[in-house]
Amino acid sequence: MNKTVLILCTGNSCRSQMAEVMLNHDLAGSVRAISAGTKPQPKVADGAIEALKLAGLPTDGLYPKDVGAVMNEDIDLVVTVCDNAKETCPIFPRAVKSIHLPFHDPHGEPLESFERVRDDIRARLVPAVQQALGD
Numbered sequence: 822m823n824k825t826v827l828i829l830c831t832g833n834s835c836r837s838q839m840a841e842v843m844l845n846h847d848l849a850g851s852v853r854a855i856s857a858g859t860k861p862q863p864k865v866a867d868g869a870i871e872a873l874k875l876a877g878l879p880t881d882g883l884y885p886k887d888v889g890a891v892m893n894e895d896i897d898l899v900v901t902v903c904d905n906a907k908e909t910c911p912i913f914p915r916a917v918k919s920i921h922l923p924f925h926d927p928h929g930e931p932l933e934s935f936e937r938v939r940d941d942i943r944a945r946l947v948p949a950v951q952q953a954l955g956d
Contacts, residue, residue, distance in 0.1 A: 823853045824897040824954050833858025833885040835866045835935070836902045836924045840942050842878050847947050852954070855894065861885035866928060868935035876939060898953055900946065920953050922946055 826844060830837035837856035844854035865883045873880050899919040903926065924941055927934035 823851060825895055826852055826854045826898045826900060826950055826954075827891060827894070827896045828854060828856040829888060829899055829901045830856070830858050830903050831860050832862040832928075833887075834862035834864065835869045835928055836926065836938060836942065838865050838883050838885075839869050839873060839935075839939050840900070840902060840946050842873050842880070842883070843939070843943050843947060844950060846878055847943065848951065852950065855886075855891055857886045857888040857891045859888055861887050866935070868927060868930070868932050869939075871932055872935035872939040875936065898950065900950065900953075902942075902946070918953060920949060922949055 828837040828840040828844070833856055837858065841854045841856035844852055848854075862885050865880075865885060870880045870883070896917050899917050901919065901921045902924050904921075904923055922945060924946075925934075925938055927938045
C-alpha cells in the first residue's frame with residue numbers, strides 16, 4: 822500500500838514541486854507524493870520545470886495547489902521544505918507525522934541554482950522520507 826506524502830511550501834512553485842516529482846519517481850511503488858502551498862503562486866517556476874527536464878523527470882500537469890485542496894487526503898507524512906510553511910502548517914483532521922527539511926529557495930536565480938536545489942532535494946529528502954516512513 823502506497824504511503825501518501827505531502828510536501829508543503831509557501832508558493833508551491835519550486836522546491837515542493839521538484840520534491841513531489843522526485844519522490845514519485847525515485848520511490849515509485851511505495852510512495853505517492855503530492856505538494857501544496859500555504860500561499861500558492863500562479864504557476865510553477867520555469868527554472869524548476871527546466872531543472873526537472875534536464876534530469877529526465879516528467880513535468881506534465883504540474884501546477885501550484887492550495888493546501889486546502891489536499892486537507893482531506895489520507896496523508897501519512899507531511900514534509901515542510903521552507904521555514905514559513907513550517908510556521909503556518911495547517912492542523913490536519915487527524916494526527917499526521919511531519920518532518921521539516923528546509924531547502925534554499927532558488928526563485929529568480931539562474932538555472933544552475935535550481936539544479937543545485939534539485940540535487941540537494943534528491944540527496945537529502947528522498948532518504949529522509951524513506952526513514953520517516955520506516956521503509
